[in-house]
Amino acid sequence: MLRLRHSVLAQLLSSPSASTISPLHRLFSAAAPAVSPNPSFAVDDYLVATCGLTRAQALKASPKLSHIKSPTNPDAVLAFLAGLGLSDADIAALVARDPQFLCAKVEKTLAPVVAGLTGVGLSPSDIVRLVSLSPNSFRCRSIVSKLHYYLPLFGSSENLLRALKRNSYLLSSDLDGVVKPKVTLLRECGLGACDIAKLCSNQPGLLTTNLERFQVLVACAEKIGVPRGSRMFRHALRAVASFREEEIAARVEYLRNTFMWTDGEVGIAVSTFPLMLSRSKESLQRRSEFLISEVGLEPAYIAHRPVMLGLSLEGRLRPRYCAVKFLKENGLLKRDPNYSIVFRETEKTFRDKFICPHKEAAPHLEEDYDAACKGQLPTNFRFTQAKNGL
Structure with a gap:
């Protein structure tokens, strides 16, 4: 597999400008000279022998690359990825996940993207993680402008990368039409920048769901007794994010029966510690048996101190x-x-x-x-x- 020298890449990344393309052009011209279309070039064999895919993976990926008639561009892409620091195994996984990455233009797309990401503050290791998490978005130059928005929103590259691991659709979603209206609504609910960063890091799907669904979740958080502006509202949104409205009602009823709470007590417990709604029924049952039957605590005592239910x-x-x-x-x-x-x-x-x-x-x-x-x-x-x- 072709590999860029790390010293060359470091020099390119240290000067993220339009001039980056020229050294890359000279580098790839020398490393991968122009090759005429080769009628005998077999994409599936190339994927196995050069990219490290299994035969089954290659057969699945090759139809998406049937138009490739020579290894010139794929070789250049592989060399670029190796120069970023991806291992052979990383590259094989990336190509298996997104075969069309081999069609990306190094000089026109990949090099400017890396330069732009470096310019917004991502480290080389951050860039490696990003390309592995979302290869299809990485080969679109719009990724740079999206990170200009997301990095301040999530508070750090680590928070953003953790969110992308859970939901890669963040980078393919429309910022103005899908993401920003949710952030505006969160701010209207009283969440500050730190709360929004924590919520979106744990539940990035909230930003990519449709607005109507998001508004329903906000209403559900209020219905379980956590008002907008409360310091627990972030936790309430996180608790209800994975459930439909009827499922939330069923979970509240289960809590009432399991801990022998009155209507008032279950309301106090849920509004004080809304994340209990996301606990499994088995987990809640075992805690009820332990706290009530073994320790001897009264149901009302537990209802006013429900944080105990979140402890191991x-x-x-x-x-x-x-x-x-x-x-x-x-x-x-x-x-x-x-x-x-x-x-x-x-x-x-x-x-x-x-x-x-x-x-x-x-x-x-x-x-x-x-x-x-x-x-x-x-x-x-x-x-x-x-x-x-x-």
Whole structure:
């Protein structure tokens, strides 16, 4: 496979201007001289032997490249991709996903795109990730103007690339007709730049859905008790984004029955922690059984402190409960703890309050707690007995 020297590419990227095309032209003229149409040129063989595709992938891709009669342009594209830093495996995956990338013009399209992306602040590694995530958009020069808009919206190239991994349609969507009206509506709902960046990074599909659907989601967020302008509105939109209106109502009803909440209590819980709507039924059922049946918390107590439902059951709730239970049973706690605080405290704070002060009286507590956090809790949920029979 043809490869550009990285030093040459670095020189080109360091000066993203129209003059970039001239060195590229000389480079590719030397590396891949003009070849006359070759009647014996077989696209599928080229895809296998030169691009690294499997035979099955090549047979699927070759109809899209049937007009190619020589390897001249594909060779130049492969050399360009290698010079960007893509590995052979990366290039094979890209070509299999978007065979027509081999038809892109290096001097007219790819080189100006790279120069433009460098100009808006993308690093070479960012560009490599971008071309792998959205090759069809990368071979359109409009990608540069779209990144001029998206980078400030998402707050960083990392946020944008994470969003593109979840939804590559961001780069093919019409900015003025599809994306910008949603951003305007989000701002009208009271979301600031930071909230919009976080929401769109986690739910990029919100920006590419149709406006009517988006307005329905805004209405659903309000219906579950989270008003526009609330600091929880971003979380409410994220919670309802994946469901139809009737599904949301069914999930609210499931919460009511599972946690034995009244209408008022389920409303308080959902509006305080809307992301509970996105939890699986199995996850919610297990937390209900643990908090109500095992820990002994009242449904109303949970409804007013629903953030507990978002914490890991096996990695946090159960190990901490067992540690505190052991301390209570062995007379090492002066008063009953507030479990909402116990569960929500940082790991360091929890250890400082409930583990470290008891190392002498309960020498195995820390070891047992660490094991419990790794899922190695004994079936009877009891820790090693404290020293002196405590």
